[in-house]
Amino acid sequence: MENSKTFSVNQRWKSEEAVSARTPDPAAHQHQDANQRPPGIEKEIYSKELEYGTGSSDQKFEESHTGGPAEGGRFKTWCRRYQMYIRTGKYLIIWLLFTGWWIAGLILRRKDLGWVVPFLVYLCITLRILFFYVPISIITRSMHWIWRNTARRFVPMIPEKYQTLAGAALVVAVILIGAFASPEAADNTRENRAVSLFGLAVLLGGLWITSKDRKRIVWRTVIVGMLVQFIMALFVLRTRVGYDIFNFIAMRATDLLAFAGKGTEFLTSGEVLKLPWFLITVVPAIIFFVSLVQLLYYINFIQWFIGKFAVFFFWSMRVSGAEAVVAAASPFIGQGESVMLIRPFINYLTMAEIHQVMCSGFATIAGSVFVAYVALGVNPQALISSCVMSIPASLAVSKMRYPEKEETLTAGRVIIPEDEGNKPL
Structure with a gap:
């Protein structure tokens, strides 16, 4: 009886040894795969293990008790699915906050801050948020169409050899009107402005000569x-x-x-x-x-x-x-x-x-x-x-x-x- 028990134990030990010989060592197999994997594949395998639950038992135990990457993965998936709505809601909240700030500024601080600067700040923020959803080409194309159908239509009517002269005459007229049409001050008389314009003409003439x-x-x-x-x-x-x-x-x-x-x-x-x-x-x-x-x-x-x-x-x-x-x-x-x-x-x-x-x-x-x-x-x-x-x-x-x-x-x-x-x- 003892010999039969010894034989069965030896046979079981040999069979387990044969099975272990046919089954590769997990650590060695993992080390070999790590050497053959392309760069960055470990992160991908780790993320897939977290997603499909193929990680180690200790890792699964920790996730089940701490609500770790499993819940984080669901949250990230939910965020990706509703990303557009989340972004829209965020921009809407920002716009509403600045709208309230602008209205409060108009009511409470209009006398000391005025309305121009707060309005320009509010306008810039509103346009920036708007252009996240509306292409800016809508405005640029409209401006280009206005420019093409106004200024570009009048310029060809002037002969090419007179276009530069006409532009210079327009600039001189604008400068003269702006310089002499505004009211005088104690230290800003029209005589002083005439001296300044003469100095500008002398400067331009000197640049042309040299x-x-x-x-x-x-x-x-x-x-x-x-x-x-x-x-x-x-x-x-x-x-x-x-x-x-x-x-x-x-x-x-x-x-x-x-x-x-x-x-x-x-x-x-x-x-x-x-x-x-x-x-x-x-x-x-x-x-x-x-x-x-x-x-x-x-x-x-x-x-x-x-x-x-x-x-x-x-x-x-x-x-x-x-x-x-x-x-x-x-x-x-x-x-x-x-x-x-x-x-x-x-x-x-x-x-x-x-x-x-x-x-x-x-x-x-x-x-x-x-x-x-x-x-x-x-x-x-x-x-x-x-x-x-x-x-x-x-x-x-x-x-x-x-x-x-x-x-x-x-x-x-x-x-x-x-x-x-x-x-x-």
Whole structure:
């Protein structure tokens, strides 16, 4: 009997050994499969195990008691299924909140804040949410149709050789009417305005005389530049709406830069902040502004904003895309940083484009210099408005002094390369 029991045990042990020999080791099999799997397949297998319940028993036990990835998978599936409705609801809530803010501002703060700036902020937010669902081409096509059926119909009626002269006469008429029709002030008489206009004429005449090639001057760029500059000046200095808009921008910029003082006070003390030292009052604000610009670079806001801003000057003044980008960026981020936006094209810039890049940089002040002037007590509204008005003026002056004589690489397009190398730091 004992021999039979021993035989049965030995037979069972041998059979189990044979079965184990035929059955591969799970750890070794898993290691072998891991070596043969393509990269990234582990995450896919893990996600499928969670979805179909093929994970380990310990994992299933933990999920059943903690409500882990199983419930998370159902929640993610539900979110994907109703993603459009969730996004619509989120935008609707944001729009309703800003609508309430706008209505409350009109009722409670209209006397001190006015209605223009809150309305423009509310309008921008509303249009941005609307364009998530409605293509912006509806508006751009309508504007293009109006332009094509108004201005483009009248221009061909004028003989081609008189079109430039007619445009110049129109600009002169607008400048004269705007300069002499507005009421006088104690320090702003019509005699003073006449002296200023004479100085402008002398400046343009001097640029024409010293031009590199007077025959190649594109007068459309000069005419449009002078016209846009003067219209912007009238909008800021002679209208309440323009004054409120630029004053709002200046005040918000001042409030933003005041946070640098909070940081200085946090690191030192309130008594140190009261010291009239350049190192205490100006340098921290410059460091704060440069850091903020780098952050906006990282999230591609600077590239988006400047690209949209440059399209107008590219379309209206017929300059190359690189020139438009640098001219639009110079008042905000400075001369050196604006050139870095077109870093891949620097080696291919023509001499006229290089002249324009330098002219745009010297015509405006950078944001860090703006900080320094504001800290010294200069009116921030005058700084911002003059910098913006200098954009078309710098294009016009540069194209008179050094006209384009070569074929530009960025002609016909506005482009800001999306690479890490075009960032200033």
